[in-house]
Amino acid sequence: MRVRIWIIGLLLIGFAGPAYADRRTDAKDQVEFGIAVAQRGLWKEATFRWEKAVEIDPGYAAAWNDLGIGYEQLGQFDQARKAYEKAQELDPDNTYIRNNYDLFREIYDRQNRRRDR
Amino acid sequence: MTVRTAAAIASLAAGLAMAGCSSFYEIAVETPIQAKIDVSAFQRVLVAGFLTGGAKTIDANTETARLLRSQLRSKQDMRVVDTDALSLVDEFDRRHGTIAKVASGPDAEPRIKTEKDLESYEQIFNDAEYWKQVGADYQGPLIVTGSIMFTEISKSAVVSVPTSSVNEQGMEEYRSTRTYSNMKGYALSPKFVFIDGRTGAQLYSESYHEETLYPSGQNTPALSSYFELMDKILPSFLNTLSSQKIRGSRVLLK
Numbered sequence: 170m171r172v173r174i175w176i177i178g179l180l181l182i183g184f185a186g187p188a189y190a191d192r193r194t195d196a197k198d199q200v201e202f203g204i205a206v207a208q209r210g211l212w213k214e215a216t217f218r219w220e221k222a223v224e225i226d227p228g229y230a231a232a233w234n235d236l237g238i239g240y241e242q243l244g245q246f247d248q249a250r251k252a253y254e255k256a257q258e259l260d261p262d263n264t265y266i267r268n269n270y271d272l273f274r275e276i277y278d279r280q281n282r283r284r285d286r
Numbered sequence: 287m288t289v290r291t292a293a294a295i296a297s298l299a300a301g302l303a304m305a306g307c308s309s310f311y312e313i314a315v316e317t318p319i320q321a322k323i324d325v326s327a328f329q330r331v332l333v334a335g336f337l338t339g340g341a342k343t344i345d346a347n348t349e350t351a352r353l354l355r356s357q358l359r360s361k362q363d364m365r366v367v368d369t370d371a372l373s374l375v376d377e378f379d380r381r382h383g384t385i386a387k388v389a390s391g392p393d394a395e396p397r398i399k400t401e402k403d404l405e406s407y408e409q410i411f412n413d414a415e416y417w418k419q420v421g422a423d424y425q426g427p428l429i430v431t432g433s434i435m436f437t438e439i440s441k442s443a444v445v446s447v448p449t450s451s452v453n454e455q456g457m458e459e460y461r462s463t464r465t466y467s468n469m470k471g472y473a474l475s476p477k478f479v480f481i482d483g484r485t486g487a488q489l490y491s492e493s494y495h496e497e498t499l500y501p502s503g504q505n506t507p508a509l510s511s512y513f514e515l516m517d518k519i520l521p522s523f524l525n526t527l528s529s530q531k532i533r534g535s536r537v538l539l540k
Contacts, residue, residue, distance in 0.1 A: 197540065204311055204538050231539035238536045244318040265310055265537040276317050276532055 196226035230260035309540035316531040330427035335372035339398025340437035343508035362528040414486030421483025429481040440470040471499035474515040
């Protein structure tokens with residue numbers, strides 16, 4: 170019985186591993202394309218690619234970070250905040266993500282103070 | 287292949303994998319910030335003048351009006367009305383019949399010395415009839431007015447002072463020592479009030495406070511301190527009327 174459970178477990182890992190790797194590879198392709206177009210100033214296209222990336226692989230912290238930057242650049246601050254916070258939740262020790270978020274928060278808080286007046 | 291070679295290859299592969307995971311690209315960004323008020327209904331902007339108080343070393347009314355006018359000319363689309371700054375302190379005193387009691391002229395003591403003095407004068411910003419009348423003279427512009435408190439301050443603050451000493455080997459060593467020092471400088475507290483020149487109604491107001499301190503031995507002209515402090519406030523003031531882009535950089539990750 171125990172042997173059967175082990176075999177089933179190994180089969181599951183065997184099938185799930187490649188599926189996860191495929192998802193990450195597909196998401197990474199979208200992220201890389203997004204970075205390439207962002208570097209040419211095409212932020213709408215870049216943001217669209219990063220949206221795709223997080224749709225394919227919702228656990229991909231780097232994609233959420235890039236999406237936060239994309240939304241910020243398009244002036245969509247509430248969505249940017251959510252994306253940055255998701256990136257931080259997935260990778261809390263990443264200093265790049267934390268720095269990006271801190272810089273964004275300075276602007277975001279300023280904008281919101283203004284709305285409160 | 288020896289065990290040592292295998293370990294070296296494995297560590298190289300691990301290193302490359304780590305480098306692959308942490309790919310990052312610094313990118314310049316320009317974050318758009320919306321204007322604080324909608325000024326699309328106005329074709330002109332009038333920097334009317336300011337209630338000023340505190341140090342008498344500078345003419346804060348004239349300097350502020352001149353500075354804001356030049357900034358508005360270059361940083362937004364409305365036509366800036368070219369006129370002398372109104373003396374709101376005189377206007378307020380004239381209405382309340384107190385102008386005869388106080389001395390006037392460049393050497394006279396400022397009538398507003400403290401924030402408390404300023405409070406009563408600030409009623410003038412709520413006088414819709416007065417502002418409507420001012421607006422009528424200039425075809426209903428957006429009126430920029432407010433108050434400027436520019437005061438001398440002195441404080442004791444902790445500063446880092448470089449000190450040298452000779453160590454056991456006879457070598458001279460330098461280090462930074464934190465010590466209390468008397469500092470003096472200026473504080474600038476402007477309040478900008480934006481008024482609809484067609485109705486006299488207040489649209490928006492925003493207050494700021496900035497300070498600058500120098501060692502008490504250093505002689506810094508009041509006017510240069512005033513411009514130094516206004517430089518910090520101007521971006522936010524201009525952002526009231528027009529959208530701005532904040533330049534910075536972010537790190538894209540792969």
